[in-house]
Amino acid sequence: MSHQELLQTRFPAAGLVFSDFRDNHRVQVPKERLVEVLTCLKTEGGFDMLVDITAVDYLEYEDADDRFGVVYVLLNTSTGERTIVKTFVNDPDPTLPSMYPLWKSADWTEREVYDMFGIKFEGHPDLRRILMPDEFTTFPLRKDYPLKGRGERHNFPVITRSES
Amino acid sequence: MAVKDIPDNVFMTTLDAAANWSRANSLWPMPFATACCGIELMATASSRFDLSRFGAEVMRFSPRQCDLMIVAGRVVMKMLPVLQRIWLQMPEPKWCISMGACACTGGVFDTYAVVQGVDRFIPVDMYVPGCPPRPEQLIAGIIALQDKVIKTGTFNGREFAKRTVAMGPPPFDADELIRIREGNEQLPVLN
Amino acid sequence: MPFQVSDLAELDAPEKEYLWTLNFGPQHPATHTTLRLVLTLDGERVVKAVPYIGYLHSGFEKLGEDLDFNQYVTIVDRMNYISPLANEIAWHHAVEKLLDIELTPRCKYIRTILAEIMRIQDHLLNVGTCALDLGGFTAFLYFFTLREQIYDIVESASGQRFHTSYTRVGGVMFDVDNAWVDKIRAFCKGFRPVHEEVHKLLTRNRIFIERVQGVGFLSKEDAINKGVTGPLARASGVLRDIRKDEPYLAYPDFDFKVVAAKSGDCYGRYLVRMAEMMESLKIIEQAMENIPAGPINVDPETKAVIPAKPAVYRSIEGLIQHFEVIMPNRQAGSPREEIYAATESPNGELGFYIAGDGSWKAYRARCRPPSYIHFATFPDMIKDHQLSDVVAVLGSINIIAAELDR
Numbered sequence: 001m002s003h004q005e006l007l008q009t010r011f012p013a014a015g016l017v018f019s020d021f022r023d024n025h026r027v028q029v030p031k032e033r034l035v036e037v038l039t040c041l042k043t044e045g046g047f048d049m050l051v052d053i054t055a056v057d058y059l060e061y062e063d064a065d066d067r068f069g070v071v072y073v074l075l076n077t078s079t080g081e082r083t084i085v086k087t088f089v090n091d092p093d094p095t096l097p098s099m100y101p102l103w104k105s106a107d108w109t110e111r112e113v114y115d116m117f118g119i120k121f122e123g124h125p126d127l128r129r130i131l132m133p134d135e136f137t138t139f140p141l142r143k144d145y146p147l148k149g150r151g152e153r154h155n156f157p158v159i160t161r162s163e164s
Numbered sequence: 165m166a167v168k169d170i171p172d173n174v175f176m177t178t179l180d181a182a183a184n185w186s187r188a189n190s191l192w193p194m195p196f197a198t199a200c201c202g203i204e205l206m207a208t209a210s211s212r213f214d215l216s217r218f219g220a221e222v223m224r225f226s227p228r229q230c231d232l233m234i235v236a237g238r239v240v241m242k243m244l245p246v247l248q249r250i251w252l253q254m255p256e257p258k259w260c261i262s263m264g265a266c267a268c269t270g271g272v273f274d275t276y277a278v279v280q281g282v283d284r285f286i287p288v289d290m291y292v293p294g295c296p297p298r299p300e301q302l303i304a305g306i307i308a309l310q311d312k313v314i315k316t317g318t319f320n321g322r323e324f325a326k327r328t329v330a331m332g333p334p335p336f337d338a339d340e341l342i343r344i345r346e347g348n349e350q351l352p353v354l355n
Numbered sequence: 356m357p358f359q360v361s362d363l364a365e366l367d368a369p370e371k372e373y374l375w376t377l378n379f380g381p382q383h384p385a386t387h388t389t390l391r392l393v394l395t396l397d398g399e400r401v402v403k404a405v406p407y408i409g410y411l412h413s414g415f416e417k418l419g420e421d422l423d424f425n426q427y428v429t430i431v432d433r434m435n436y437i438s439p440l441a442n443e444i445a446w447h448h449a450v451e452k453l454l455d456i457e458l459t460p461r462c463k464y465i466r467t468i469l470a471e472i473m474r475i476q477d478h479l480l481n482v483g484t485c486a487l488d489l490g491g492f493t494a495f496l497y498f499f500t501l502r503e504q505i506y507d508i509v510e511s512a513s514g515q516r517f518h519t520s521y522t523r524v525g526g527v528m529f530d531v532d533n534a535w536v537d538k539i540r541a542f543c544k545g546f547r548p549v550h551e552e553v554h555k556l557l558t559r560n561r562i563f564i565e566r567v568q569g570v571g572f573l574s575k576e577d578a579i580n581k582g583v584t585g586p587l588a589r590a591s592g593v594l595r596d597i598r599k600d601e602p603y604l605a606y607p608d609f610d611f612k613v614v615a616a617k618s619g620d621c622y623g624r625y626l627v628r629m630a631e632m633m634e635s636l637k638i639i640e641q642a643m644e645n646i647p648a649g650p651i652n653v654d655p656e657t658k659a660v661i662p663a664k665p666a667v668y669r670s671i672e673g674l675i676q677h678f679e680v681i682m683p684n685r686q687a688g689s690p691r692e693e694i695y696a697a698t699e700s701p702n703g704e705l706g707f708y709i710a711g712d713g714s715w716k717a718y719r720a721r722c723r724p725p726s727y728i729h730f731a732t733f734p735d736m737i738k739d740h741q742l743s744d745v746v747a748v749l750g751s752i753n754i755i756a757a758e759l760d761r
Contacts, residue, residue: 021692022452048579052723056710073695077579080600105582108731131409133242140276147421149276156244161287161324198389199757200436210499225384243410275414296517
């Protein structure tokens with residue numbers, strides 16, 4: 001049984017949207033059902049590896065309804081089957097449940113999504129900035145943050161030759 | 165009192181020239197290797213190119229033992245305080261080579277996190293362009309630096325005391341400042 | 356930046372005052388580039404290791420939203436800089452999947468050969484520096500000589516010895532010639548004796564074995580649960596290789612084995628890497644025998660591929676085609692879809708998640724970096740080992756800071 005049939009039988013009225021593009025099989029899940037769907041995929045579907053978590057900021061995307069899309073790429077290591085689970089969150093205060101209890105690989109990937117997009121993961125054991133300095137206040141991969149920054153990269157003391 | 169009958173194996177020279185000669189030919193590099201250029205630095209030091217032919221192969225990873233810092237690779241916001249601290253820890257006399265486009269100007273990484281040239285924040289003596297520079301080019305940079313040390317160095321480092329202003333471009337881009345003013349944005353302060 | 360108080364909360368009991376805190380990095384020779392670890396030590400035993408990363412975060416993914424599909428290849432080059440071409444191939448594999456472009460057979464073969472050469476290049480540096488960190492300088496020098504030959508090979512294909520920027524959407528930048536083929540043949544011939552020599556130096560060397568055997572253990576279940584891929588996972592017994600499981604490029608044509616080990620320690624990883632180099636060499640030798648003739652780029656009618664320079668300068672069609680690809684207002688579009696495509700890079704599964712918004716740029720170019728996922732397993736791997744094992748484990752998991760931080 002493929003994972004699509006599994007999910008259709010388990011969650012008949014959960015509002016899941018299935019789509020295929022090239023060889024990617026995708027499932028769009030409402031935020032409230034995310035934990036159930038991912039737990040079902042792990043325990044019954046055999047998706048034992050969480051390959052990646054990432055997010056997309058749809059602020060400048062035409063006809064987009066929601067602000068952030070969060071993407072979970074899952075892999076079944078015994079059959080080689082892949083699926084991509086996607087859910088949407090919105091401003092203000094975008095929050096999702098953490099997948100750390102299911103897959104340990106969610107630890108750093110969720111921290112990165114938090115660092116870059118400001119999406120909080122409830123239940124994560126250690127959610128703080130990972131790539132940017134702790135003093136940083138904004139989230140650089142959001143579309144409203146400019147590519148060249150807001151001058152933070154120039155804001156350091158200068159050491160001249162005679163001082164050193 | 166004039167010195168008479170100097171044996172053939174005794175040379176007379178100035179103290180500055182003797183010090184410069186020995187300093188130039190035994191540079192101890194501190195490889196501040198952050199990215200791609202670090203691999204080319206390794207290639208320069210190993211089999212085919214063999215930096216030891218030019219008297220600069222004693223790589224020491226402790227800044228207190230070195231007199232030449234080679235900044236190889238891009239330096240980002242989080243790393244710059246570390247770079248400055250390591251520079252301050254090195255004993256005088258010391259020199260700095262900025263290796264690669266990213267260390268010189270930021271290179272292709274004109275982004276929010278990358279410092280646009282380390283010479284904005286620490287003094288740099290020699291720039292080696294390239295992305296990354298070939299090992300020959302780095303060797304040429306080191307030879308040019310040796311030349312500079314021999315020509316301008318002094319025994320007690322007097323030439324450094326005169327350089328009281330930063331030598332690189334100013335730390336702010338003009339257009340960036342204008343943008344910040346027009347947008348009424350405040351510069352965030354990082355500690 | 357001081358480390359967080361929360362990191363030490365559980366160790367802060369009064370009877371544990373004898374614990375030491377040691378800062379390791381970000382500028383330390385054994386980290387190869389820029390990592391930082393805060394280690395809590397009981398004597399020489401590591402009680403807890405907390406990694407701090409981001410000392411080379413340069414905004415790769417933000418740049419991917421600013422540059423078009425061909426331009427961004429120069430940036431992904433600089434991601435895993437000990438095997439640059441593998442990143443280019445992964446990036447354009449994802450882009451071509453998004454645009455639904457099927458490569459020509461000749462291009463597939465050339466990319467496959469270069470991808471395997473990159474795998475050898477990566478493993479050479481990794482094994483060499485691992486030996487160097489544990490006190491064996493000879494293996495490093497032997498392997499660096501081979502790496503210089505590989506630099507020559509990629510230089511004669513692309514013109515640059517390090518960051519090649521060789522692939523393009525729908526093909527590669529230049530065709531290869533016979534001199535390139537001869538260089539690879541000579542490399543294959545010279546590779547085996549050196550590989551044999553290093554085997555003799557390290558594989559049964561007692562000092563080396565005592566430093567790596569049983570150190571940095573990672574079980575199969577942990578490897579899967581933590582998302583570990585590539586040689587690291589195969590050394591723990593996860594039989595998975597994207598080249599076999601989801602074949603791409605010309606890999607279905609070749610006969611090669613997936614190397615795996617059961618031990619899951621640093622020694623197993625070393626052996627897997629050494630054996631993988633030989634398998635890669637086998638692929639290269641098979642591919643060299645029958646590189647198909649024909650064009651290297653897909654049909655120019657697809658409006659996706661940059662024409663050859665002589666055609667641009669000497670024919671109006673070539674010039675127009677060049678314009679169509681280069682000028683921002685004339686460029687073809689991408690589907691308004693999102694795709695995840697992965698390749699087996701030397702370090703593990705290197706995937707790109709691209710969101711297309713109809714333009715010739717990625718709306719979002721996410722890279723799934725293997726180093727990042729692997730480094731997250733480090734604190735558990737090093738727990739209860741000696742301080743000197745930190746270097747061995749770091750060397751064996753092959754952390755590339757630019758890929759780690761992007």
